[in-house]
Amino acid sequence: MTTTMPVGYHGQQPEVPKSVFVTGAGGFIGRAIMARYKALGCEVRGMDLQPDERAGIVAGDITDPAGWAEHAKGCDLFIHTAAVVSLAAQWPAYRKITVEGTRNAIKVAVAAGATRFVHFSSIAALGYDYPDGADETWPVVIGNEYLYGVAKGASEHVALAAHAAGDIDVTVIRPGDVYGPGSRAWLIEPLKMARAGQLILPDNGQGMFTPVFIDDLLDGIMLAAGLEDGKGQIFILWGGEAVSCKEFFSHHWRWAGRQGSPRSLPLKAALALTKGIWKVNQMLKRNDEVTPDAMLMFTRKGGFSIDKAKRLLGYQPKVNLAEGMRQSEAWLKACGELEDKT
Template identity: 25%
Template sequence: MGDSLLADRRALVTGATGFTGSHLAHALRAKGYHVRALVRDPDGANAKRLAEGGIELIQGDIGDAEAIDQAVARMTHVFHIAAVYRTANHSDAYYERINRDAVGYVLEAANRHGVERIVHCSTCGVHGDVAEIPANEETAFNPGDVYQRSKLAGEMLAQEAARAGAPVSIVRPTGIYGPGDDRFLKLFRTVENGTFRVFGKGDIAYHLTYIDDMVDGLILAGEHPAAIGEVFLIGDDSYTTLDGLVAEVARAVGVKPPSLHLPVVPLMLAATACEFACRPFGIDPPLHRRRVAFFTKARAFSVDKAKDRLGFQPKVPLADGIARTAEWYRQEGWLKGSGKTAA
């Protein structure tokens, strides 16, 4: 599809060198948008791939208000995807600067330059450990760590701007996965080599979103008239359990799923000790409490609002998405198995 169809639509994507942002930038370009990406290092491999796809690069840091202002200039759409995710060696102030303050810079610049549509990417994590499932957009906030708290603070700025009349839409994704992302690689590898262990009962709810569906949801939030001023959870049609997720991964890598379940309390104690031991040295600990949350925190959400108001329809079921992800890992040389299902 050429530029002629949407030649008047110019979209800035922040976080475009990351997993979700890169997929979104290429999808918008394929739709005919002129796409601009704010990147720290134009010579980096991810930035070069964007440029090869016809995406304009502008150098700058998401924590720099002046750089954001320059990037937003002459844009009709802004998709704010950039964030600092869960790593244990960043200070709380760093999370706040990137996940909260930068949102304010984006909103101010968008207002100053008359941007037509703004999509702010938040997280389902603002709801924390969900007590009643499936949760929805009205479920109480319950952030459980500095990442979730800082993302909630950023979302509050976006909600405030929307109440003041800014053309803002807010998306809260469930866990995003798919080819191009390595966050779930450790899970796939340890399931394949037989070293993965389930801590706890394995019956906690787990909700994912395949990357293509996530991109569809973000674009709908930036184009559909009914999205303005609204918040939408975006995810798969249905959720699973941790045991269900592990079983799908095992099927995709051709092994039997683990049957042993270990108590989670000793793991949490070890994570706490590891975190405190590493922090004075600025080391990212191999085990920390946020990783233990993988086994303990329920994540299950309704996406009915996005389906009803935006026409959002997830297209890639979990089994297909996990299989595609495993195949990509295999092509990258990160998995050893053939992918044939174990007998």
């Protein structure tokens, strides 16, 4: 675990907060944030649906802050990661949790005395049909599909409106596809699907994947949260190394003991198949990320620009895909998800 603050490659020195509060603290990114700040000697607290007293996490619902707001009192950095983390939900859930939940979090942060509010959005806010090298000025997605991204864009509006009103200094983070030890979304779940033979990619997996290793993301978060130049800004943070979905998920295919690459369908067929599966899952109230939006996500045409984060923050990703997957595989073996044959 890194025990020093990252320094930007232009010499940027972020301020170390005394106390940090994290919503969604029990999730992959939330826990990683808390662990990194705790290693620096900061007081760390958080909330999530499931409590963890040893980690300083209380039970709470982002839609009902009365039960956890008191736990945030006295923090000077408030990091908001809680949201609907799914491509399979419907709009009422996205609006209530991701959008209105952001407004609730801001009110709690202001009342708690926080001086900086870091809001977690996503590159999904740009949709799936953007040009290679799109930056923070590219329009957010709107419409009746890709609702996860639509909700993230709407939540950014809530956060930046609070900044514009002078309620609190806000920084918005748009992470890439975050993976590494502890990742359920991009390690454990795809591995399960590969074992079951259900890992299917549209158009021969030629869509682009935009990975960022968790340690690189944490460096970017701490720079953005601790520097004056981060105030009122949106930052895209990812590894800067776009790869095809086929290349990324072939690791999971191999880990599952399979030969070659994940199976593929033409996009039109993949959308039809996943639309039927999604409707059945909705009727049965079954959680499953096999959705048309997932197929659309896997057709992205390129990566994103991180020039702004490099220029203002001195952000510099350090972990390439090969090393990140090596560490990820070691973690999967250590936690029993993969057999260690060495």
